[in-house]
Structures are given as C-alpha cells and as structure tokens.
Amino acid sequence: MTSHALDLEGACRVIKSMEVRGAEAIGLLAADALAVHLEQTSGSLEDVRVAAGIGARRLLETRPTAVTIRHGVRSVMAAVGAAPNAEAARAAAAAAAHQYREDVVQAQRDVVEHGAALLGTARTVLTHCHSSTVGHILVEAARRGAELRVFATETRPFQQGFITANALAEADIPVTLVVDSAAHRVLRDEGIDRVLVGADTIASDGSVYNKIGTAGVAALARLHKVPFYCASSRFKFTDQDPAAIPIEQRPAREIDPLQRLRAGVRVDNPVFDRTPAEYVSRIITEYGLLRPAEAARRCLGHLPAIEAPA
Ligand code: RUB
DSSP: OOGGGOOHHHHHHHHHTTSSOSHHHHHHHHHHHHHHHHHTOOSOHHHHHHHHHHHHHHHHHHSTTOHHHHHHHHHHHHHHHHOSSHHHHHHHHHHHHHHHHHHHHHHHHHHHHHHHHHHOSOOEEEEOSOOHHHHHHHHHHHHTTOOOEEEEEOOTTTTTHHHHHHHHHHTTOOEEEEOGGGHHHHHHHSOOOEEEEOOSEEOTTOOEEEETTHHHHHHHHHHTTOOEEEEOOGGGBOOSOGGGOOOOBOOGGGTOTTOOSOTTOOOOOBOEEEEOGGGOSEEEETTEEEOHHHHHHHHHHTSOOOOOOO
C-alpha cells in the first residue's frame, strides 16, 4: 500500500484500525494524507485553510497518544498558514509533508546508528511491542556483527510482538516470543543485558509513553538491574503538560474478540502507559544517548515552534 494513494478518510481509517501502526508510520501517513487532501481541495485560500483545520482534527482524533501525528499535521498546517494564496498553500502543504518525511527518516537513521553502536558485538535484548526504530537498530547491529539474541513480548491484546518476532527471524536474528507475563522470568533467568523499546510520545520530563506494559517491563528491568533504553527521534517529543497527554482507549473486543464475557463485565483497554523518567537509563536520540530530561531538552530545542492546528 502506498500512503500517497489514500484520501483523508482512508488514511484515518487505516490509522484507526491499526492497519498502519507505530508512531513513526502514522505521523508520516497523517502528514501525507493532509497534503493530498488539500491538493484535492479547490476554492479560495480560506477554503483550503478550513479544509486543513477540519482534516487536521480528523487525523488527530484517530490515535490521540501519538505525538507524531501532531508533528506531521502541524508541519503541513504551518505551511498552509504562511501561504499567500490557495495555489501556494496546496504546493506548500505538499512540500511540507515531503520535508517532514525526509526529516523523520533521516532522524530515525541517526537514532539507528547510535542504537547499533550501543549494542556492540554481542547482546541479549528484551523488547516489547513492535517499534520500527528498535527493529532497525537490531537488524543494523546484527549486520555489523553483533551476535544478538532477542526476546520479544507478545504484547497483548494486539500482539505486535509477532511482527517483531517475524521481522527478526526474517533477518536471521535468533528470537524468542514470550507472553507479557514472562517478562520477570526472562529478565531474571535469560541473561538479558539490555531492554530496548520505542516510544509513541516523550514528555518534557523525559517520561516515555509507549505500548501498554512498557512501564511494567521497565520496573522489572530496574528490579533486575538491567539497563532500560528507549529509542526515539525528536519527533516523539512534546512540550504538552504530561498530565494532559491522553492515553488512547481501544474497544473491548480487542481483548475479548470471541465475546466470551457476560454483559456487565467492564473491560478497560488503555493501549499505552507512562514509564517514569527514572526507570529509563538513556534515550537513544539522533543526538546520541542522553538521560531522559536532557534528551527532552535537546530534542524539544530542535523542534520548530509551530502553532497548534485550529
Ligand atoms: C506501537 C508502539 C511502538 C511505538 C514506536 O503501538 O507502542 O513502540 O509506536 O514505534 P501501536 P516506531 O501498535 O499501538 O501503534 O519506532 O515505529 O515509531
């Protein structure tokens, strides 16, 4: 599937359904989809701006925790806001989406470089969920000769651990899939020397919002004195008040697809959690390995100040 082929509603649908998932991918798709939507919007500059505002809101609603959608959408909105006429606004939106993609891809390359160097020659790693950033780090480290052994948690309820496990197997990296509740045993018994996860959002205090269960793995890593690393480019950082970062709730059927529960049983399905900064040894950024608060300061300092979408 090429993201460029999608209209706004199609993009919202595949992001919401998680056909396209992972913070980086959904931010890129959101920026592209908004630009394509504006290319298809005729009329005055005011018409383009109104369409941009409505489209931005639709995209932001799809997966509220991931700040990458906000960054992608804001890049396009800023370009539209600065344009003198409708035609220029449409062209600027397309250019901004393209630039956003280039910047995100380059930043991830740099993160991967630092991450692969961190892993060195031989490491046993535990990871949670599926992060494209972590996946690329592991593959690159192996390509450079690291004799990796990876444990991947299943990641209930959506089971993104299967994506991680299959991708690593495809790259000939020895990988073992475990259920989430095995994290304690694995950290205690399997000689894990690094935990490595991705991020959906990182707050200015350095706390990491990532797939539900990440905070538990981090607490267990602390218990077992295993360093816990998060791999993230600047495009995951936000200066929003941490208390205001929404945690996405997804439908109960993702936990109970066979509908075995009786009426009256409540299901709580928050799909991200917050790992406190003190549980995070270092964040692997494009600027190197940094302590969480320093990573936030550096990364936020390199993000353009862009007005929030209307
Ligand atoms: C995915 C998830 C990933 C981050 C980072 O959650 O939590 O760890 O998004 O991924 P979901 P990436 O499956 O609900 O989207 O490194 O690819 O940006």
